[in-house]
Amino acid sequence: MSELTGMTAAQLAGLIAAGDTSAVEVTRAHLDRIAGVDERVHAYLHVDADGALAAAQAVDTARAAGQPLGPLAGVPIAVKDVVTTKGVPTTAGSKILDGWRPPYDATIVARLRAAGMPILGKTNMDEFAMGSSTEYSAYGPTYNPWDLTRIPGGSGGGSAAAVAGYEAPLAIGTDTGGSIRQPGAVTGTVGAKPTYGGTSRYGLIAFSSSLDTPGPCARTVLDAAMLHEAIAGHDPRDSTSIPAAVPPVVEAARAGASGDLTGVRLGLVTQFATGEGVEPGVLAAFRDAVDALTKLGAEVVEVSCPHFDYALPAYYLIAPSECSSNLARYDGVRYGLRSGDDGNRSLEEVMSLTRDQGFGPEVKRRIMLGTYALSSGYYDAYYGQAQKVRTLITRDFTAAFEQVDVLISPTTPFVAFPLGARTADPYQMYLADLFTIPTNLYGGPAISVPCGLADGLPVGLQVMAPTMADDRMYRVAAALESAVGTLTPPEL
Amino acid sequence: MSTTALPTYEDVVARYEPVIGLETHVELGTNTKMFCGCPTGFGAEPNTQVCPVCLGLPGSLPVANKAAIEATIRIGLALNCSIADWCRFARKNYFYPDMPKNYQISQYDEPLCVDGWLDVEVDGELVRIGIERVHLEEDTGKTLHVGGATGRIHGATESLVDYNRAGIPLVEIVTKPIPGTGDRAPQVARAYVTELRDVIRSLGVSDVRMEQGSLRCDVNTSLTPVGQTEWGTRTETKNVNSLRSVERAVRAEMLRQASVLDTGGRIVQETRHFHEDSGDTTSGRSKETATDYRYFPEPDLVPLAPDAAWVAELKAALPELPRVHRKRLQEQWGLTDHDMQSVVNAGAVELIEQTIVAGTTPAGARKWWLGELARRANESGAELTALGVTPAHVAELQGLVDSGKLNDKLARTVLEAVAAGEGTPTEVMTAKGLGVVSDTGALTAAVDEAIAANPDIAAKVRDGKVAAAGALVGAVMKTTKGQADARTVRELILSRLGAQG
């Protein structure tokens, strides 16, 4: 990495604003970095050098003309390929959208552009955001910059790897069951899931509509907070968008950086603290981090959330159900892949062939699972029951937050595992989301912040906050960061 | 298939009790679609009124149209329904190319309005039709089937899809099953759709024109053998595109089902297609195994919780029911039931109302709309409202007749020109010089001319045969090109000839 690519977004923004470097230089430095390492990392599916440089130039021109710049103006960013970017290929990691160029920008992309942030390109992901390792991408996996034989997490492995490998200072991810946080944990970066509805889903290619949440990926808590503020806020195009003001996350991150957590009560989820199913190294790093937080003045108490044990099964009913419906539109009629249209086949046959060839096995599994769970005769036992469990989990959170300010847990039970280690048995892959899923079902915000290493691989600590209290988690995360520092992967 | 003669209708209703049900879809006349801001006007080039939302592009999201919700609530209130205090949209999942998302956003077990009724008049009696539910959903696009003989799916080699209509707000109104109508089942069905149409039109929320598709009707029919308590299997009949077809479809299905049951057959629960030309129904797709739509609450839309005070306001502001309104007008206009029915059949109620507002008497308004204008409408096949003549025109015209400026014959000439777009009655009358000449000076010359030209007739009149003056009046009318006031002319003639008239 160069001097510029090694900096934080906050630092880069400052340099650009002060005129010490140009936006074009910063973007070029990152494009060079991408050219140098991405063949090995494969974080990017598409690099838009021209678009990024043009946007950077516009910032430099504005600055020269004395126009006011936003807080992240000129800082380049990578965007997970599940978010629409006008005129730029958007695949959702799937063959079925190979080559599709959206005719419109997602709202959060429009906000990035308005903020003067050049978009370097689109990052790799598990197909349609379904997965925990990015191995289900139809375009080949992404490799963890910490160890290229290992996965970078998923579904947003590309965004996390890009940030971890200095190919971008910031990235946009989306989190449905942990797809920002878990990659953040296994790549030693910061990944935050805002309160559901806090960031607009307009232009986010839907996987599970009641859970999907766009959010920031960065190397520091402050960077994540700044990106959070740049994209969050009400969007009239999204009916589930929260009309309230964005929580003051940057302020909270700065406050947390002072390292003082006096009076803050941290809840250790009993059900997650047993260590069952968690690698010993992860548990050890987590416990060390809890000690560090205590030294900063925080009080740690155990809180029981009895229904969290049912979160994983509930999620693997709700998410596939919604996805089976959301993915029905990919039928070869209006856009994307169309297979087998030889002039003889019927539309029904062409649709079926298109979808069979265009979707990978994990997507197909979940579509069928979801179709099953919604079927008449099975709805009450599966989907209906899962929605009730969701209520129970929400009640657990509400009760917990009457006792503590935030909940903490390891982000994920395992460090980055080797490629291929969990693809034989789908359910083994699902276990990676054990700790991240409950908060998606509740709709609350959560963040993963690096807390240490286990066998040389990053471990993340997760902070979960009440809905709309995103600032609380940033404060705690920033405080931990001030104590343990950030992690730097080995040279690529 | 054997050629057993079908039973007669009278025979059928003697042995079977029909149970009918109607499902109607109403296209709302909002400015924009149900879930996006695309315009809804007719006749646009294909795929020019679309956006990421109604095309179902990846990443798009729906946002509900406030006016559509208000219209639906008003329809529910007019049908005496209870309005839900909390309800959600739901996804109805199935694959079809005219549905961009391959699911339709609709409502399932939480409709916006439930449990109402509509009273309809059949043969002078009021029949109460129960309304099960009124809910809101989005319409599909339009598919053109190419290559087949009839333009329908069978035999088509390809189809072409236009999404301009995808996403138009659609209100679905479902009746409760309607038993006990006996031989009047077809008329009851027709009367219900007619009255429903009029109610919705009176709310101003839709054009409700069956021939244009803004009012669509599916008819459910079943027969129960007399004496049996359990209702028979019902069929659903689609492609019922006019009020007359509603009546014919019910009747046709009753006859068909009877002949099946008579020969020991079983009614297949299915969707049937009504044919205008033959008046028959044919089998569509079998509904033996009902399609599982896998409904679940729409996660992209938040629940609707209509404010009770707002609903009360809407209810208070409802217009009078058309049926009640018509009764009141009939009384005001002093018409018999038969005469009022003629007015209704001619589709002239509103027009006459508006003409009266513009200044005529009921009789005067009726004379024109049911007379000359109805004749023109029948001849040209156009609707009364499409003749180029407004109630204001008619009122003005009659006013000119009342004030003696025009006689009836001249008025008809003026009317023709008005219909042709040449201006208002006064403008046309002035431009064409069609006003009645009642200036006695000018007329005297014409009268004297006629008398001089017809000495024999003049003599008869002098002798007291006053009736003979008619021929002289005719002569004067001829020379004045009909622009003389006949009565004035007659008086002049008589006074000229020293006779008493």
Add this chain to the structure above:
Amino acid sequence: MAAISREEVAHLARLSRLAVTEDELATFAGQLDVILQSVARIGEVAADDIPPTSHSVPLTNVLRDDVVVPGLDRDAALAAAPDAEDGRFRVPRILDEEV
């Protein structure tokens, strides 16, 4: 809970318009069976009187005014169409009658 059979999987594939091969059927049946057995645990939670949660945001009545907003022009709408003719999306012959 009962295991999910190959026939059921084939039915699901048809419902979801997935032309799954014979080999895939066997594999999927096995995998779906494992998943279903694992998720069946949610039945353990007594939840008869618990209301289901469909939305985690407590919002209601999010509506928009009935005002026209510019959409896509026809070229943009058809740009990604696999097959288009006369301004319309072209599809091969449809078997099913409209529902």
